[in-house]
Amino acid sequence: MARKAVAQELSRMRILEEARQLFIEHGYHALTMRSIAKSMGYSHGALYYHFSEKAELFYALVNEDFKMLLERQKDMLNRSRLGDIGQLEKLMHEFIRFGLDNPHHYEIMFMIKDPELLRYSREEQSQCLDLFAAVVRSVVSRQPGNEKKMYSLPWSLFMSMHGFISYNIHYNQAYQDVRKLAEQHVKYLCEGLQG
Structure with missing residues (x-):
């Protein structure tokens, strides 16, 4: 009762x-x-x-954030052409913006080592990374001689974005504070893909 x-x-x-x-x-x-x-x-x-437990409570919140991130990314992808470098640039900007606009959630989603939390977020992390990898591979596959990069390049690009986000979270920088740097960072990464 x-x-x-x-x-x-x-x-x-x-x-x-x-x-x-x-x-x-x-x-x-x-x-x-x-x-x-x-x-x-x-x-x-x-x-x-x-x-x-606290982790379950926080996961309920983080799960909403993963859903929001995936929905935003899928919506953006549906409005652009698969395999286009511009699509990849937009996807990378969206990810950086999400991380810097939601720093506490990003930390839990992608940075925390706490085993209590990791067991709750592995599947959602994989969905985000798989979506990103699929877009990177579609861009890379259009360029001859890139077969060896198909699996390592998505991870390297993700780690570069993750480093950018983590660094700026550490210094309490929001997306608006570093928007121009984020745009340049993504531009340089994408230019590197085109040889």
């Missing part, structure tokens, strides 16, 4: 909405289920009714 009252009182959606802001403000490691519940004015038991 008490669990039903808690469920009605504190919905999963409300927890997600309020926890999102707390994670953005404080980061993952600074929070506990107890501190999240306290900030919301509830006991930590109320959160455990909906989420078995």
Whole structure:
């Protein structure tokens, strides 16, 4: 009976909405289920009714972000021609913009080593990387003599973007702060693909 009252009182959606802001403000490691519940004015038991651990709660938020990133990328890809270098440039810009506009989420999605979190995000990471690799391979396949690069090049390009995003997250730079540098970075990477 008490669990039903808690469920009605504190919905999963409300927890997600309020926890999102707390994670953005404080980061993952600074929070506990107890501190999240306290900030919301509830006991930590109320959160455990909906989420078995902090990682599960955060994953619910991060999963939404992976979906948003994939939807934005797929929408952009549907509006451009497969194998076109311009398509790859747009995809890379979209990824950099997402990372810098959502730094706490990007850190959890792609940077954190915490085994508690890794088990929740592997599949979504793979979907993002597979989509990116497919676009890179479609561009590379149009150029003769690039067969050896088909599998290593997508990873190298991703790591270059990841380094750009990670560096700027470290120095608290938003996308708007480094937009011109991001554009140049993507341009140089894509020019390198064309020989």
